[in-house]
Structure formats: structure tokens, C-alpha cells
Amino acid sequence: MADSHHILWQQAVVDAVSDVAENIRRIVLRPERPCAIRPGEHVDVRTTIEGEQHVRSYSVVNAADDGTHLALSVFRTPTSRGGSVFMHSLQPGQSLEITQSMQNFPLRIGAPSYVLLAGGIGITAIAGMAALLRRLGADYRLVYVARSRDAMAYLDDLAAMHGDRFEAHIDAEGVSLDVRALVGSAPEDAEFYMCGPIRLMDAVRRAWTERELEPTNLRYETFGNSGWYEAEPFTVRIPRLGVETHVGSDESVLEALERDGVDMMSDCRKGECGLCQVKVLELAGRIDHRDVFYSDRQKEPNTKMCCCVSRVVAAEPGTDPTPRPTILTIDVP
Amino acid sequence: MTVSATKTTSTAKLLPSPLNAWFVAGWDHEISAKGILARTIAGRPLALYRTGDGRAVALADACWHRLAPLSQGKLVGRDEIQCPYHGLRYNAAGRCTSMPAQETLNPSATVPSFPVVERYRYVWVWLGDPTKADPGLVPDMHQLDSPEWAGDGETIHAPCNYQLVLDNLMDLTHEEFVHSSSIGQEELSESEFEVTHDESSVTVTRWMRNIDAPPFWLKNMRDKFPDFEGKVDRWQIIHYYFPSTICIDVGVAEAGTGAPEGDRSRGVNGYVMNTITPETERSCHYFWAFMRNYRLESQLITTQLRNGVHGVFGEDEAMLLAQQAAIDANPDYEFYNLNIDMGGMWVRRLLERALEAEGRLAALPGS
Ligand SMILES: Cc1cc2nc3c(=O)[nH]c(=O)nc-3n(C[C@H](O)[C@H](O)[C@H](O)COP(=O)(O)OP(=O)(O)OC[C@H]3O[C@@H](n4cnc5c(N)ncnc54)[C@H](O)[C@@H]3O)c2cc1C
Numbered sequence: 001m002a003d004s005h006h007i008l009w010q011q012a013v014v015d016a017v018s019d020v021a022e023n024i025r026r027i028v029l030r031p032e033r034p035c036a037i038r039p040g041e042h043v044d045v046r047t048t049i050e051g052e053q054h055v056r057s058y059s060v061v062n063a064a065d066d067g068t069h070l071a072l073s074v075f076r077t078p079t080s081r082g083g084s085v086f087m088h089s090l091q092p093g094q095s096l097e098i099t100q101s102m103q104n105f106p107l108r109i110g111a112p113s114y115v116l117l118a119g120g121i122g123i124t125a126i127a128g129m130a131a132l133l134r135r136l137g138a139d140y141r142l143v144y145v146a147r148s149r150d151a152m153a154y155l156d157d158l159a160a161m162h163g164d165r166f167e168a169h170i171d172a173e174g175v176s177l178d179v180r181a182l183v184g185s186a187p188e189d190a191e192f193y194m195c196g197p198i199r200l201m202d203a204v205r206r207a208w209t210e211r212e213l214e215p216t217n218l219r220y221e222t223f224g225n226s227g228w229y230e231a232e233p234f235t236v237r238i239p240r241l242g243v244e245t246h247v248g249s250d251e252s253v254l255e256a257l258e259r260d261g262v263d264m265m266s267d268c269r270k271g272e273c274g275l276c277q278v279k280v281l282e283l284a285g286r287i288d289h290r291d292v293f294y295s296d297r298q299k300e301p302n303t304k305m306c307c308c309v310s311r312v313v314a315a316e317p318g319t320d321p322t323p324r325p326t327i328l329t330i331d332v333p
Numbered sequence: 334m335t336v337s338a339t340k341t342t343s344t345a346k347l348l349p350s351p352l353n354a355w356f357v358a359g360w361d362h363e364i365s366a367k368g369i370l371a372r373t374i375a376g377r378p379l380a381l382y383r384t385g386d387g388r389a390v391a392l393a394d395a396c397w398h399r400l401a402p403l404s405q406g407k408l409v410g411r412d413e414i415q416c417p418y419h420g421l422r423y424n425a426a427g428r429c430t431s432m433p434a435q436e437t438l439n440p441s442a443t444v445p446s447f448p449v450v451e452r453y454r455y456v457w458v459w460l461g462d463p464t465k466a467d468p469g470l471v472p473d474m475h476q477l478d479s480p481e482w483a484g485d486g487e488t489i490h491a492p493c494n495y496q497l498v499l500d501n502l503m504d505l506t507h508e509e510f511v512h513s514s515s516i517g518q519e520e521l522s523e524s525e526f527e528v529t530h531d532e533s534s535v536t537v538t539r540w541m542r543n544i545d546a547p548p549f550w551l552k553n554m555r556d557k558f559p560d561f562e563g564k565v566d567r568w569q570i571i572h573y574y575f576p577s578t579i580c581i582d583v584g585v586a587e588a589g590t591g592a593p594e595g596d597r598s599r600g601v602n603g604y605v606m607n608t609i610t611p612e613t614e615r616s617c618h619y620f621w622a623f624m625r626n627y628r629l630e631s632q633l634i635t636t637q638l639r640n641g642v643h644g645v646f647g648e649d650e651a652m653l654l655a656q657q658a659a660i661d662a663n664p665d666y667e668f669y670n671l672n673i674d675m676g677g678m679w680v681r682r683l684l685e686r687a688l689e690a691e692g693r694l695a696a697l698p699g700s
């Protein structure tokens with residue numbers, strides 16, 4: 001069991017919306033059945049995309065003590081087919097269905113020190129932890145990285161609130177984060193909490209392993225929607241079932257196969273559990289492993305992949321794949 | 334019974350337990366590095382154990398994977414517990430450290446690990462908001478491990494709501510009827526008592542002057558003053574500490590030697606240490622000990638007192654069982670209150686306030 005993983009659907013009314021950064025909108029909700037919310041929790045939201053219901057998860061950035069108000073912040077995904085677009089369309093007074101908040105990313109109270117790292121929209125899962133640690137007088141450091149200043153929600157508020165404990169690294173301003181230096185400077189017994197793009201989190205995990213720090217002190221949550229390469233369209237084939245289908249850049253292999261009527265197994269749909277794994281038979285292109293289920297050693301031979309998040313890109317990513325189309329040939333359980 | 338009964342005027346028959354509070358999970362000796370103790374505290378099943386370096390740990394007793402009880406697993410390594418079903422391992426923080434058949438760990442694989450404090454021979458656990466788990470809030474039971482006091486105790490698994498035990502201990506006039514052969518005497522219900530309270534404690538003080546010592550107290554007097562004869566001044570000063578600890582300062586002194594004014598030198602003094610941990614709505618763990626501040630060297634007296642109180646509390650247990658059964662058999666009848674319930678009513682007031690602050694008073698039955 002996780003801390004609170006009880007799925008309880010309820011109505012919520014939109015209280016206010018505002019833009020907090022480029023493509024990021026803050027949405028304040030008033031849930032029908034409020035309950036206290038702890039840092040790291042998220043709610044699931046029923047979104048309507050082209051008339052169909054889909055569930056999306058959003059971290060609670062902050063909430064009233066009694067949970068009567070809770071704020072989400074949603075990044076409008078460039079390739080979105082509608083989940084985040086739906087969230088951006090919400091107006092005050094509108095109601096929607098959300099779950100009571102669920103905890104998969106608990107902050108442990110009482111660690112000797114903390115390092116918090118947020119990449120881009122991952123700040124939604126981290127900001128509440130920082131606020132609580134500050135209130136408790138804990139020893140913490142908050143590091144916030146992004147491509148550009150305009151894309152960083154709550155930047156000024158966080159800087160003002162956390163003072164010396166806060167640092168921002170902004171690629172566009174030439175002060176990118178040195179991940180090895182960050183991990184290298186963490187106290188031996190520090191707990192490290194992070195949320196951000198898979199590339200950032202992978203780099204931290206490698207540095208953590210290299211420094212031989214206690215593996216369970218590295219805590220993270222994946223949003224399940226970022227990779228090493230920009231998403232590209234490609235073709236997926238399952239010879240045994242005579243299936244061949246197109247995977248758009250705005251959908252996962254799993255979703256494309258489900259759309260085509262293939263009976264697929266999955267659970268977390270964000271690359272953690274391994275239930276959606278498929279066997280790779282042939283590959284024209286290269287795999288963009290976006291999961292945290294396989295170890296580097298297991299990813300390397302490209303014989304299996306988690307099809308809920310991992311994708312395929314052209315052998316030379318970014319180039320025109322027409323002469324050699326990108327094709328993934330797999331078998332499924 | 335009227336339907337119009339409201340929370341403030343009805344007396345709860347089944348009081349829920351606050352969660353932002355320290356409860357005793359067990360005696361220090363019950364929780365060990367050799368095995369895992371399964372115990373339900375305030376409705377939450379826990380797996381209790383110690384790490385290799387002796388630190389007590391309280392994990393939720395349900396594996397992240399398929400909720401198998403971790404308490405049926407085993408202790409491995411420095412501080413880990415292994416699920417008996419598919420072998421997932423967790424450390425003292427409740428974080429999974431190994432998963433079968435895969436090379437990585439699912440980052441969300443954790444079980445709750447609850448704050449724990451070890452104090453006064455007990456391991457205390459906090460089930461509510463961990464940011465509020467201040468060890469300074471552990472109720473004062475210092476007599477249990479003070480060199481100035483000696484004694485021992487036991488645990489009763491009481492088949493009733495914990496508040497019924499608190500009621501029982503906050504009003505000792507029942508001694509005359511329930512414990513007539515040992516500590517009961519009619520002066521108990523005849524004497525005046527005084528009640529005071531603050532935001533986390535309630536005190537009930539009763540003095541009975543110039544009375545005959547009941548058998549239990551006569552024996553104690555003669556343990557200290559072998560030739561004692563005559564009348565005594567007897568006291569019972571009941572100290573309740575939030576959420577459910579009651580330490581009763583009890584004793585007798587030779588009548589007229591100044592005990593009520595503060596000179597207890599011609600008397601014997603004991604402390605009945607009680608702390609009650611809710612288990613389910615209808616059961617609780619009742620940890621008690623009897624401590625004394627005279628004849629500290631005598632293991633014989635320690636054993637005699639423990640056995641004596643064991644007998645007395647057995648009489649309470651029988652009454653509590655019968656009372657809970659009658660409550661359940663008469664769901665349409667309410668409690669009424671007497672003057673003697675003053676202390677117990679203040680205890681209820683403090684508990685209900687805490688429940689209200691946790692937003693859990695709505696769970697109160699009978700409203
Ligand atoms: C626990 C948790 C907390 C989250 N918190 C936040 C938050 O606070 N703020 C926030 O903005 N987002 C958050 N997300 C991400 C969010 O749930 C959505 O994934 C995101 O908004 C994009 O959804 P969409 O519907 O707009 O995109 P859509 O395109 O409609 O759908 C996205 C779906 O398709 C998949 N997908 C989309 N593009 C690709 C691609 N290129 N390759 C592979 N798969 C793809 C995604 O995995 C997802 O299942 C969180 C996710 C999780 C799991």
C-alpha cells in the first residue's frame with residue numbers, strides 16, 4: 001500500500017485560473033469533499049478529449065490547510081491531443097471530476113538534510129515540499145532548472161520565499177545545471193527528491209549510483225511524458241497478429257495499439273511497473289527508452305521496451321525518415 | 334432517546350481516537366530485533382520491530398504490492414523487513430529496497446513508516462500528521478523508569494472502546510462496588526472531590542480523612558511500618574494527560590500526620606500508571622503498572638503489588654466487557670451523566686476538541 005492511494009472520484013468547481021508562465025496555467029479548484037493534502041500528492045482528472053473521457057494526473061502545487069482549495073499548474077504540451085488543452089480551457093465556475101488526492105511521492109519528515117530538484121513543470125510536485133521544509137526549519141536546498149526564464153512557473157515567488165536555499169539554472173542564460181556537481185555536493189545522508197524530464201532524472205540517477213549513495217534516499221516521480229528525443233511519428237508492426245499501425249507523435253505505442261483493437265496489458269502508463277513491456281523483434285530506427293523500469297543494462301540491447309512511454313525515432317533523429325521509414329516490429333504478451 | 338441530541342449534549346458511546354497524538358504501541362521489551370510484533374493501533378495494523386542498532390520501527394502492516402501482512406515476514410539485513418509473499422524488502426523508512434525479478438525499483442514502492450519515540454519503558458507511535466509529531470507531547474509517565482520508584486505492570490486487552498476505560502479511571506467511586514474486597518470502602522463515594530483542567534490535562538483530587546485503611550492499603554502500610562495500627566488519611570489524585578494516559582497518585586498516611594498539607598513521611602505512596610491505546614472501535618490495549626516510592630529493594634513487594642493490581646483490574650475488565658456488551662445490545666439508549674462523571678466529562682471534552690481540530694468529529698456516533 002502507498003500512503004493514500006484510494007481512488008475516490010468527486011466533483012470540483014474551478015475557483016480561479018491564471019497564467020503563471022509561458023504555456024503554464026494555474027487552476028484553483030474547490031473540491032466537493034475537501035481533505036488535508038500533503039506535499040507530493042496529485043489528483044487524477046477526467047478530461048474530455050474529442051468527446052472521449054481520458055484520465056490525466058496533476059500534482060497539487062499548494063492547497064488550503066483544510067483542503068477546501070487546491071491549486072494545479074498545467075503545462076500545455078506542444079503535442080497534446082487535448083488533455084492539457086482541456087485543462088487550459090477551464091473557466092471559473094465550471095465543474096469537473098477529480099479524485100481525492102493520492103500519494104505516490106511522500107516526503108519523509110526528519111531527514112538530516114534535503115536536496116530538492118525540479119525540472120520545468122516538475123516544480124509542481126516539488127514546490128509544496130520546499131514550503132513545508134521551510135516551515136519545519138529543515139536543512140534543505142531547492143534547485144529549479146528550465147530552458148528559459150519565461151517557462152518557469154513561480155520563479156519569483158520561490159526565490160523570495162526560499163532566499164539562500166534557492167537556486168535557478170536557466171539554459172538560455174548560460175547557467176545550466178552541473179548534475180554531477182549537484183549530486184557531488186549533497187551531504188552523505190541527504191535525501192534527494194526530484195521531478196522533471198527523464199533526461200535530467202537519468203543523469204541524477206547515474207551520478208547517484210556512481211557516488212554509491214544510499215539508493216533509497218533518491219526519491220523521484222515521473223510524469224511519464226518526456227524522452228531523450230522529440231517525439232516523431234513511426235510505424236509499429238506485430239507480425240503474429242497481422243497488425244500494422246501508425247504511431248503519431250502525440251500518442252504512445254500503447255495507445256496506438258489499443259486504438260487498433262490489440263488487447264494490451266498496462267497499469268501505471270508512466271514507465272514504472274513494466275506491465276506493458278513488449279518484445280522487440282526488429283528495429284528500423286532507434287529506441288527512445290523513457291521508462292524507469294529497465295536498468296541501463298537491460299535497455300542497451302534494445303530487445304524489450306515499455307510501450308506506454310518508450311518510442312522510436314529515426315536512426316538519425318531529426319532528419320527526414322522518408323528514405324528509410326522508422327519501423328518498430330514487436331511481439332506482445 | 335431523543336433525535337434532537339446534539340454533539341455537545343450527547344455523551345459518545347463509541348469515541349473515535351484522535352490521530353495527532355502519541356499512543357503506546359508496546360512495552361520496550363515487546364518490540365525486538367528478533368521478531369516482528371503485529372499490533373493494531375487506532376484502527377491501523379502495524380508491524381513493529383527494531384533495527385540492528387536497536388531503533389524501534391513502526392510500519393503499516395500491509396505490503397505495497399498485494400497488501401500481505403509484513404508482520405508475517407522476516408527481518409533481514411541491518412534494518413529491513415521482507416514481505417512473506419513475494420519477497421519485497423523495505424527499510425525502516427518504509428522504502429522498498431529490493432523487488433523480485435527486476436533490476437530497478439518502482440519509485441512509488443513504499444509503505445508508511447510512522448514516527449516512533451521510546452520513553453518511560455514504552456514505544457510510542459504517532460499515526461497522524463508527521464509534521465506535528467513532537468516528542469515533547471509524550472505524556473509524563475516518568476515514575477516508570479525513575480530510580481526513585483520501583484514496580485512493574487502488565488497489559489490488558491480490554492474488549493471495549495478506550496473511552497470506557499478512561500471513564501473508569503477518572504471516577505474511582507466504582508471501587509466501593511467493583512473492588513469491595515481490596516480497595517473499596519464507602520467513604521469513597523461519600524467524600525468530596527475537586528476537578529481542575531487545562532488544555533491537555535485533567536486532575537481529580539479526593540482526600541478521605543481519618544478512615545480505616547482497606548486491606549490493600551493496610552498491607553502496604555505494614556510493609557513500610559510493620560507495627561502500624563489505627564486510622565489513615567487516604568488520597569487519590571487522578572492525573573489525565575491527553576490523549577489517554579492516566580497516572581493516579583494514591584496512598585495512605587497515618588491520620589493527622591499532615592499528609593493533606595504535604596508531609597507524606599508517615600505514609601506510603603504509589604502511582605497507578607495507565608495508558609490506553611485504542612485498537613478498534615470496540616477494543617483497546619490497556620498498559621498499566623503500579624509504582625511505589627518505598628522499599629525499592631524488595632522484588633517480593635513488586636511482585637505482590639503487581640499481582641494484587643492484576644486481580645483488581647481483572648474486576649474492571651469484567652465490568653468493561655459487560656458494559657460494552659450492554660451498550661451494543663441497546664443501541665437506542667443513551668448515556669446519562671452523574672456528578673461523579675465530572676473528570677471523565679472533561680476528558681471527553683478535550684478528546685472531542687482534538688477530534689474536531691482533525692475534522693473527525695463528524696464520525697461521532699449518536700449525532
Ligand atoms: C503523477 C503525475 C503528476 C503530474 N503532474 C503534472 C503537473 O503538475 N502539471 C503538468 O502539466 N503535468 C503533469 N503531469 C503530466 C500530465 O498528466 C499529462 O501527461 C500532460 O498534461 C500531457 O497530457 P495531455 O493530455 O495534454 O497530452 P496528450 O497528448 O493528450 O496525452 C498525453 C498522453 O499521451 C502520452 N504521450 C503524449 N505525447 C507522447 C509522446 N511524445 N511520447 C509518448 N507518449 C506520449 C502521455 O504519456 C499521455 O499518456 C503529471 C503526470 C503524472 C503521472
Ligand code: FES
Pocket residue numbers: 265266267268269270271272273274275276277291293306307308309
Ligand atoms: S504501464 Fe507501467 S510501465 Fe508501462
Ligand code: FES
Pocket residue numbers: 396397398399400401416417418419420421
Ligand atoms: S504482497 Fe508483498 S511482495 Fe507481494
Ligand SMILES: [Fe+2]
Pocket residue numbers: 501507508511512645646649
Ligand atoms: Fe477499577
